[in-house]
Amino acid sequence: MHGTLPEVTGVSIAMNDTPTTTAPSSPRMKGDYFPVEEGKPLTLGPPRRQNSGTNTPRVRPTTLDIPGLTKSKVSPDGRIAQRDVGAKLVIVMVGLPARGKSYITKKLARYLNWLQHDTKIFNVGERRRHEKAVPNVPKEPEDEAMEQNSSFFDPDNTKASQIREQVARETLDELLDYILNKGGSVGIFDATNSTLDRRKMVMDRIRERAGPDLNVLFLESRCVDENLLEANMRLKLNGPDYRDMDPVVALEDFKKRIKVYEKAYVPLGDYEEKNHMPYIQMIDVGRKIISHQIKGFLMAQANYYLLNFNLAPRQIWITRHGLSHDNISGKIGGDSDLAPEGVQYAKSLAKFMDEKRHEWDMKQIEDMRKTHFPPQPGDATPPNPYYRPQSPTAERPRPNANTSAPNGTSTTSSATDLSALDEDYTPKAFCVWTSMLKRSISTAQFFNDEEYDTKQMRMLDELNAGVMEGLTYSCISTQHPTEYAARKRDKLHYRYPGPGGEGYLDIINRLRPVIVELERMTDHVLLVGHRSVARVLLAYFRGLKREEVADLDVPIGMLYCLEPKPYGVDFKAYRWHKEKEWFYEVPNFELKRAEDDML
């Protein structure tokens, strides 16, 4: 390892071609925390070359890679270097149908891509559906669960399972091509993978093609909570096969189908632990998480993100500050206060949020009333386990006027007294987050402190323009033409020169804890940001492509609403009407590219 190592070309490699013994010298997977037990692990693939010769590839450390914030010879842009296979990650999904695998997969991929780690989902079911080379190939159990002929997916039906395995292998190979040859950093293998045999096949194939260094994480979603499982299954009932069926009959039918796959299902656990394989098992989405031998920066990042999952219904609002003095003069950066129109905007905003918040509460109570177990026709959709089911009236405690109101006053029912509508209903808290800049703080000045929790966060500050702070774009184009051109060429990767100068990658990095917090919390929140901040936040929630982020059209006066749902995120946009001092929804709103590409 040190400079004076004698040349022993070939010897050490040859040494490792001897049959593997059961002794501790058997190859250890990188990052294993404990010595490998006696007996060769089944899924390690080809033995690891040891570092005893100068010309054998050495084990490279895999440490944090943050695009824009880290840099090395092999990775000048901070992305994971193609060479560093050991820093890349394959995530293998595991789980029975209706356990929310695809939901988790999509969300995780969105997060990792937003962090600028190239991530792609490889879905076995989708490949099969579009497969032309293998005609009449049966679908994944997951798809089939929605169809009539469930016997075809019985594990005892060997012919069908052989064909399925072939398609799974092809999908996996596509994933490995992406990781090994096409610059991908994370590949997610989305299929049920609920049998040990399938998982062994997957590991063997990965080790065969990628060697021992590539990190593999098994990620399972399990449901122990019967209500959650029922809610998940009911979500499936909104699919084409069941939509017009009596939901009670449909649910029974669907449950029968799942039973078929349960026959050969082995949850993650004993086998993986015995073989030192990293895994994460999410139980009841965010209730309980088991993390086993997490290693590598990306795996730790994914784990942290998954730990903060929840499905609580709530709203996330995003807007920019009201019109500021610098907005009028066209200067970038700075810390000017609101212009009169901006103050007007701030007033409308507080009022409109009051209204929307109340509207949401009313809708929530209504939805809760529409949720039954077992489901009934016409039930609120999509179902959500957080909609607490209404209990039968007989079991509900009614306030007893004699004991509970000693002064003789009874609770009066009014339109705004939510507890009178449903005494079990606890309205959510509502957070208002601003940056630490005046124009943002002032935009939140009319929110009632008793009803809203206002907080300032430096992470939400506008992109720092370094030496260009206080200039107009036309100034920059004449005084700093080279910088102007460089920014125009690649705004996402451009960083303003001078102390404190930032670029979009810096904004992503400092918004990362904010995003994780938004995922973690269960309250409503309004973020009063700035152009770059609003762009980066929307890019996360809308899963925008990398090249779209820095050019997004996010004008002053727009208010965006994101509502996480079991199937994704509902998105609405409202435009402020200055004269009416009110917001109006923009129908069928879609984010688009800004017309002025310098903004």
Added chain:
Amino acid sequence: MHGTLPEVTGVSIAMNDTPTTTAPSSPRMKGDYFPVEEGKPLTLGPPRRQNSGTNTPRVRPTTLDIPGLTKSKVSPDGRIAQRDVGAKLVIVMVGLPARGKSYITKKLARYLNWLQHDTKIFNVGERRRHEKAVPNVPKEPEDEAMEQNSSFFDPDNTKASQIREQVARETLDELLDYILNKGGSVGIFDATNSTLDRRKMVMDRIRERAGPDLNVLFLESRCVDENLLEANMRLKLNGPDYRDMDPVVALEDFKKRIKVYEKAYVPLGDYEEKNHMPYIQMIDVGRKIISHQIKGFLMAQANYYLLNFNLAPRQIWITRHGLSHDNISGKIGGDSDLAPEGVQYAKSLAKFMDEKRHEWDMKQIEDMRKTHFPPQPGDATPPNPYYRPQSPTAERPRPNANTSAPNGTSTTSSATDLSALDEDYTPKAFCVWTSMLKRSISTAQFFNDEEYDTKQMRMLDELNAGVMEGLTYSCISTQHPTEYAARKRDKLHYRYPGPGGEGYLDIINRLRPVIVELERMTDHVLLVGHRSVARVLLAYFRGLKREEVADLDVPIGMLYCLEPKPYGVDFKAYRWHKEKEWFYEVPNFELKRAEDDML
């Protein structure tokens, strides 16, 4: 909840004084993800007031509080407000003796304090030892495990256990005083708490005094891995009671004592899950972690940190860049390159690291040879499960010259050929991390790319002095006397004015991912930082007090080495000798305050 709510003074409170029923309206703990099951949870304490009247305290959201980066009316400094009991955290440790509880406790408290969240450990055993009011009170099982009279700690000995419970309660009350009355944010209750009865007592007392909002996290350390457990126990054998005993006899003795506590031990799990109580169970330090109903920002932070624990032996080196041109002229900030003396420093550094790295490898191989199971007298201490035990010679594979070296060459043994010394030994990778500033990058220029993995990180950049960049301190004192005085008054909380201007709290915040990464990785690392960065890094590893951080004496030319050990962190310091171009250890080195308090 909305402005027009009718006044129903007292009614809603009175309503909640009715006997609690078994129906779903029973109080839910804040942040519970799922409806409380039928039957009142045992440990919820007084029922939660509902939000049905305007004068009942409403549930406040607990979102991220980052000192220096967040701000609100109730928390102008970003610390957790005294009012926000729901944002505070009590951590209750659980675990049998010799499971590393105190190690985890100390490390976690060090991390949280470093993040500026006031954290304190309340150790039941320590209190008992110093207890004057209750003379002759027996010790905690944990202490007793080291003593002779183990029958005294038998759970069947009711009198002793009553006295022990009393001291536990007093310690807990002290913790609650700290959280509720003395501004503390996190209190850690360090005791075995291995029985259900004890844990119920703890929860009841917390709910009784703090109400339902205060977050409580149970944190257990379990050892399933026999080698790790044995290593932990052997660490105890270095204590005063066993030091001079035959280690084999001592170990047997210690094991017998632990058996006593196992009688009434109930690990975290079923009971806590049934009662919706958040917990984290660490199994085999970092191998496997179960996180249950983690809620609140602080709990999520603690969870993330604990997930990245490992005990791998390795070295963490910290130094500042070599002398730069700006150092000579006394200018702060900027991006000047190294002066000739700085280049000389860079050369010495690369050579010295080569030497120290090799020395460490040799020591490691030697330690591994000295580790036996069962332990033998004279074994290397402290034991570490990462020191792979040497297998009996008979089971060790020896390279067979006939099959492994087809060219007839045998492996030659040389002083530097580590694989010849121990063919199982894989030397660790070595990372060199610099900032993105020239003087730091240049200081790492002589490290061999084949042997060291060099990476630049923006997180390691020097504190940005905003508008003061490029000035000398004497300039600042004359041109900006108010700023000069403000910084002198409170350097830790001072932030330089102007775009990008930073303070020490910003440095802590941007080094947080670096610290977590240092805890996560198992390789050696050298960090080539700057004054503020080195101060903040050392503050973390040395657990410095808040007021010490910003005034630490960290001159150019010093090199610090931190080596995590099972009992803490070994700390050494080396001083560069310019003429000899080499580093020499400073005996009994202690960090001290800088003489010039403006630096």
